[in-house]
Amino acid sequence: MRVALLTTTQHGHLNPYVPVVNALRTAGSEVVLLLLSADGGTLDEQRRRALGKAQVHGIGQVEMAPWSGDPAKIGPMLESSPVADQTADALRATAPDFVLVDSLPVTASAMVGAQASGVPYGMIWANLGGVCPSEHRRGRWPYDEQVGDYLTRHGVLWSTRTHSARSPILNLMPTIPALVGDDAVTDDGVQLVGLPGAAGTRGDEVAFAGLDRLDPDRPVVYVSFGTIFYRRPDLLRTVIIGAAATGAQVVAAVGDLAEELALPDEVLTAPYLPQREVLERADVFITHGGYNSVAESIRAATPMLVIPLAVDQPVQAHFVGSAGFGTALEPAGVTEQAVADAVTDLLDPARDYRARLRAAQPECGDSAVRAAELVIGTAETLQRKGEQ
CATH class of the missing domain: 3.40.50.2000 (Glycogen Phosphorylase B;)
Incomplete structure (x- = not known):
């Protein structure tokens, strides 16, 4: 064949x-x-x-x-x-x-x-x-x-x-x-x-020693807008600062923008991250809504804040929200406070985001x-x- x-x-x-x-x-x-x-x-x-x-x-x-x-x-x-x-x-x-x-x-x-x-x-x-x-x-x-x-x-x-x-x-x-x-x-x-x-080789795996620096007693927020749509430094910085304002540890994939973003030292960044490994540690994932990212977040049972930027991403944002696997913000509505409020909501165990994601695991x-x-x-x- x-x-x-x-x-x-x-x-x-x-x-x-x-x-x-x-x-x-x-x-x-x-x-x-x-x-x-x-x-x-x-x-x-x-x-x-x-x-x-x-x-x-x-x-x-x-x-x-x-x-x-x-x-x-x-x-x-x-x-x-x-x-x-x-x-x-x-x-x-x-x-x-x-x-x-x-x-x-x-x-x-x-x-x-x-x-x-x-x-x-x-x-x-x-x-x-x-x-x-x-x-x-x-x-x-x-x-x-x-x-x-x-x-x-x-x-x-x-x-x-x-x-x-x-x-x-x-x-x-x-x-x-x-x-x-x-x-x-x-x-x-x-x-x-x-x-x-x-599980299995995808072809883009990388190492990231920074995961060993995470405090297991504090929540982790992972931020990534993928390999194409990340080049929005103002939006990316607003999202990261907003997430950090909740007291969570922030891990962010920032491509070649690290110097331009001028982020606080406590934010862990890398040009590209081992996403599946990071999602296993994360409590919230802030994503542009690319489908690979959404699917991997569901497998990791990590609730999502989707900020759809282009093409098919609003479609994924719609389904994530309707399934109760996370929430969404339109890019025009992104402020530090809006991000902080959304992350706080996603971290709240009473909101059942992670419970719904865990219930979906047998279907994956x-x-x-x-x-x-x-x-x-x-x-x-x-x-x-x-x-x-």
């Missing part, structure tokens, strides 16, 4: 698929990773090692800036992109039995290429957009309409209820009922397969292993039908 997985070089998309690639290989499949270079990004050596013997092929370039510009330019950009043809050519050359496509707007041209290639394909998501009712994507509607028009013109299915693409064969959503609840749109073939972030599962099982099972079923 030969399976291709198509995604971008963005850490928030590549990281959760490293375990999927390895689960497919463990199950006996030969795996080809097809990578779109986002803003010139590359596959670094650490992640390349984590992928083991999986083949890796670059298939083209995508740019992120247009997705925060004029929405009317998105449709023409997708139509003129060479990525559709490049994807179709790569699939015909590598000849997988099945291809799993990371479903997000920036990969829309690749979806068209998969459709044109004739290779059976499924969709998988690295955020909750694929099951989120469209009313919670209001800020994205002009972009979504452009993507939907483009995809449907080229024969790719489009869900108007969620403003996201669909495969006619297999649609995998790495999440759990306790997070998305009855609000999720799953009655059109989407299967929930458990949370990302199960291993989305990579489950996704591999479903992909292989689907591909084998298609092969048997083709032989009849």
Whole structure:
């Protein structure tokens, strides 16, 4: 069995698929990773090692800036992109039995290429957009309409209820009922397969000796806005100072902003932190709402303050709040006092945030292993039908 997985070089998309690639290989499949270079990004050596013997092929370039510009330019950009043809050519050359496509707007041209290639394909998501009712994507509607028009013109299915693409064969959503609840749109073939972030190598692990300095008798607040959205020094400093005002110990991932932030000495910072390890020690996580971060926080049973900054993050903020796993603040409403009040609320055991998170643990599962099982099972079923 030969399976291709198509995604971008963005850490928030590549990281959760490293375990999927390895689960497919463990199950006996030969795996080809097809990578779109986002803003010139590359596959670094650490992640390349984590992928083991999986083949890796670059298939083209995508740019992120247009997705925060004029929405009317998105449709023409997708139509003129060479990525559709490049994807179709790569699939015909590598000849997988099945291809799993990371479903997000920036990969829309690749979806068209998969459709044109004739290779059976499924969709998988690295955020909750694929099951989120469209009313919670209001800020994205002009972009979504452009993507939907483009995809449907080229024969790719489009869900108007969620403003996201669909495969006619297999649609995998790495999440759990306790997070998305009855609000999720799953009655059109989407299967929930458990949370990302199960134990195992992800490819970006680092060491951080500062954890040994934490006082076990004081609460810990962990702050991270990810590897892309952290570059908001005023917002980041306000959040950190607000969290520290509660008397909690603050651990923050600050990229290259440490000097510019000029934080008090008692705040522990690093450019990049071993997030899963820190979350196991944290009592509250202040996050931008990237889905990997949300999923790992749920696994650690750490309540969240979500400050959604862009793209799919308001979707995750909606579900975190509705599940009772945390609360949210809009960036415009962030002040030191607002952060301090939110952290105090999240630390209050009477509010039951951690109890709800602990009750969700039996659902978490291993989305990579489950996704591999479903992909292989689907591909084998298609092969048997083709032989009849």
